[in-house]
């Protein structure tokens with residue numbers, strides 16, 4: 546197996562490998578927790594305006610997302626995994642837009658190859674879903690200032706596991722706790738999101754992007770989770 550870690554913010558060209566989108570703080574932590582709290586699906590949306598337009602057409606949808614970490618005014622939710630953990634989202638469809646992770650998702654969906662979304666929340670399920678693939682690209686969402694050590698810590702853990710190395714997950718969790726990204730969350734007043742991002746394997750499903758929606762792989766009846774719409 547070939548495993549590459551790629552800066553999804555800077556890279557412009559992607560191949561047809563299986564892609565795993567990583568955004569530990571916080572989109573690919575929040576999204577699996579939305580599904581853990583029984584959401585039906587998450588619809589990624591590029592812009593705030595588009596989100597409001599889709600909400601107007603689908604009043605039952607919930608709105609979620611942020612810009613630069615701050616919840617968008619009049620949205621039902623921001624991008625806080627610790628807030629989502631306390632919610633019952635049974636049967637709900639959530640519109641979701643975020644500063645980094647969703648931006649990169651819209652970039653990579655233009656290329657062939659299955660797209661998974663992963664974090665500590667569904668680490669083992671992701672590993673089991675892709676461990677036999679020929680080529681895997683672990684796509685780091687990064688941030689505007691180019692500093693997202695939390696994403697690289699997780700990407701390196703997943704890469705090590707895929708390459709057959711023994712992985713001590715607790716060590717990686719402690720690296721996250723000591724990361725620049727964790728300090729940033731504390732400064733933002735979102736310290737609770739650090740431990741929420743470290744609920745390892747609380748969600749037991751691989752999560753894929755398919756035909757405009759983010760869903761558990763098991764919801765994809767029989768088809769390959771092709772990223773192309």
Ligand SMILES: O=C(O)[C@H](CS(=O)(=O)O)OP(=O)(O)O
Nearest residue numbers: 571572613614643644645646
């Ligand atoms: O909401 C987040 O934590 C980040 C924005 S920032 O890094 O806090 O400015 O968005 P995400 O798309 O989850 O990286």
Ligand SMILES: [Mg+2]
Nearest residue numbers: 568570571645
């Ligand atoms: Mg992030």
